[in-house]
Amino acid sequence: MPSLLFLVGSLRQASSAKATARAMIHRLDPAVEVQMADIGALPHYNADITDNGAVAAFLHQIAAADGLVFVTPEYNYGVPGVLKNAIDWASRPAYESVLKDKPCFIVSTSGGALGGVRAQAQLKYTLNGVLARVFIGKEIVVPFANTKVEAGLLVDDAILAFAGESLTAFVAGLAAR
Numbered sequence: 001m002p003s004l005l006f007l008v009g010s011l012r013q014a015s016s017a018k019a020t021a022r023a024m025i026h027r028l029d030p031a032v033e034v035q036m037a038d039i040g041a042l043p044h045y046n047a048d049i050t051d052n053g054a055v056a057a058f059l060h061q062i063a064a065a066d067g068l069v070f071v072t073p074e075y076n077y078g079v080p081g082v083l084k085n086a087i088d089w090a091s092r093p094a095y096e097s098v099l100k101d102k103p104c105f106i107v108s109t110s111g112g113a114l115g116g117v118r119a120q121a122q123l124k125y126t127l128n129g130v131l132a133r134v135f136i137g138k139e140i141v142v143p144f145a146n147t148k149v150e151a152g153l154l155v156d157d158a159i160l161a162f163a164g165e166s167l168t169a170f171v172a173g174l175a176a177r
């Protein structure tokens with residue numbers, strides 16, 4: 001079974017993006033190996049930092065994963081800085097990084113009506129720029145995510161079923177690689 005590394009674009013404990021990621025993981029085939037990246041542990045990107053444990057562990061996690069799952073809110077019409085910082089770390093050396101050819105699955109969330117769709121578009125553009133392979137499928141957005149969290153899990157059966165179907169297709173594609 002393939003392994004997935006989840007990257008969540010919000011650090012706060014009660015994050016609805018984290019709740020969405022957890023709910024997606026709950027519905028996944030238990031045989032799929034899942035890890036969560038600790039992107040909050042990364043320093044601000046600085047090319048002068050060449051020996052950092054958190055960076056090394058993060059790059060290793062990406063290299064070892066068969067696929068990446070991004071679940072992110074939108075901040076000011078874009079990707080939260082903490083997630084962009086993580087991608088910047090993973091993107092070096094340019095065009096030969098651990099992100100090159102890495103299959104990526106994207107979900108965006110938001111407290112508002114648009115479900116973070118602008119951040120999602122920006123994230124896809126950035127991942128294209130680092131030569132990652134963004135999964136082509138129906139766009140998954142979670143609007144009003146803050147109002148749908150119970151006990152740390154997103155509760156929205158329709159969206160979770162829709163996302164689950166797509167994620168299953170993503171995992172099947174990884175298994176076939």
Ligand SMILES: Cc1cc2nc3c(=O)[nH]c(=O)nc-3n(C[C@H](O)[C@H](O)[C@H](O)COP(=O)(O)O)c2cc1C
Binds near residue numbers: 078
């Ligand atoms: C700095 C900041 C900027 C935000 N900008 C947007 C935005 O551009 N679009 C949007 O839909 N929501 C925006 N929001 C609201 C977030 O969607 C909402 O706070 C959401 O709950 C954050 O995700 P989290 O619950 O996973 O922490 C913003 C929130 C913050 C803190």
